[in-house]
Each structure stands twice: as structure tokens, then as C-alpha cells.
Amino acid sequence: MEGNKKKISAEFPFESKFLEVNGSKMHYIDEGEGDTILFLHGNPTSSYLWRNIIPYLKPLGRCIAPDLIGMGKSDKPNIGYSYKDHTDYLTKFIDNLDLKNITLVLHDWGSGIGFHYANTHRDNIKAIAFMEAMVKPIEPSPEMQTAFKMMRTKGIGWLMISVGNMFINKMLPSMINRTLTEEEFNYYKAPYPTVGSRKALREFPRNVPIGEEPKFSYDRIKAYGEWLTETDLPKLLLYVTPGALIRDVDVKFIKENFSNLKAVDVGEGLHFIQEDNPHQIGEEIAQWYKEL
Structure with missing residues (x-):
């Protein structure tokens, strides 16, 4: 596609807005109508x-992109940053802005939060696009289980994530095929200058269900995973090779079990595919959205 040749910009040319939720400010951008x-x-x-x-x-709709609570330019209150906390903040964010007829564009834990919202607010969802997403409870490889066990171990996990800032310094760049520019890397790194500022990053791996624990996460992901196989809501899957959360076996499962689905291969990639091929992703979502 022509989009593959376009420059990937480091600029963030959007006006920052803030909305108070539970006494803290959530940062977001709000573009279009x-x-x-x-x-x-x-x-x-x-x-x-x-x-x-x-x-x-x-040009097609009102594009809203928040920073999840505790992340980006949003406040970092002293809360647990559990899956339940994130779903509560997002639901109130949507309610406070009175957002209606929503098309979701989801990635990573944004999918865990967004799919749950969709399952519990079905009348407010128009369609769902997703990439590198949690469409059902994860079945981790032995290597992934070991990594999560370390991240969830008291002391070790704190040293890895809060002190070493592992998610920013190691995982983010290792899950992108190209090398981020200094400006891009610094933008991602800026919100987390101290050990205390990294609490939200540290808590996410604790909330990934391994087996059926933690139960809150497992139950919600299992519930929306079942709903995704039942609903005729329009869906767009964008996938890469080899991927990380959505690999070949997952693409096969989604194609066989999700109705009203358009699946698009956007080339080589790992996890943060928006940093490798944003223009094709943008073009594909726009084309699909026009046809809804």
C-alpha cells in the first residue's frame, strides 16, 4: 500500500484536554465531529x-483518545490501578463526556478495558476495531508464565518495573521492528520519571489472568470473549506476523468464530504495530468505517 512509504511522524499536533474523573484529571485529545x-x-x-x-x-467522526488513569499526561492518584479501577475510570470518562454510538479502536490493555465496556454497554457501541488485543483469556507460553511470575513477585517485580522501568526501557522498543527516534522514545518515557510514577505500569501484569487468577480479570475477559463470538456487531481485526498477543493460531480462531468480521494483514510486526505501520492501519480503519 502507498501508506507504507509515508513518513512516521514524531509530532503530536493535538490540543490537550483534561476531564476530572473521581477527583483526578484524565488527559485526552478530541478531534473532529x-x-x-x-x-x-x-x-x-x-x-x-x-x-x-x-x-x-x-474527517469521519469525533476522534477521542484518552490517556488511561496513571498513564501519559493523566494524573497518577494513589489507587490500586486494578482492572476494576481502569474500567471504572473509563466508564465515568465516557459518561462525563456523554459519548454515544461509539466505535472502539483497541490495543493491548485498552482492549481488556474497552471490550469489557462494550459487553456491559452494548447499546452504546457501533463497531469495534482491534489489534494485538485480548479477545479471550490468555493462554501464556511457559516463557511468558515465567516472565509474569517474576513481574508479580514482590520485590523482584518492583525492581524490574518500578526501578528498572522495564516496560519503557526494554519491552516497548523490543516490540517494535523499527527503532524509535529519540523524540518518540522521550515522549513515551516522560510521564514516568520516578519509581512512584510507574505504579500503573507495574500493576497491569498483576491483572493479566494466568489460569483463572485474578478472578475479576478472568471472569470479565471470559465473559466478553464469549460475547464477541455471539454478537453481530461490525468488527475489524488488524493483524501482523508474527505478532505477540494475536498470532497465527489466534487469527485463525477469530476468523472462524467472529461474525461480521473484516480481517486485514498489515504486514510484519510484533506488538506496538502502530509504530511500524500506522498509515496502512489508519487507511484500513477509515475504509472499514466508511462502509459501516
């Missing part, structure tokens, strides 16, 4: 992840 297109990032990114994709959707 019409039905809501809501972009939800995961760990350890922010609305910055969508900077090269939103321009493709801005």
Missing part, C-alpha cells in the same frame, strides 16, 4: 500511540 471513535491504548503507552492514525479518522 460526528459519532465517537474512541482510541484506547495499553501498557506502557498513551494517546501518543495513535498520533499517526487519528488524522485518517478525523
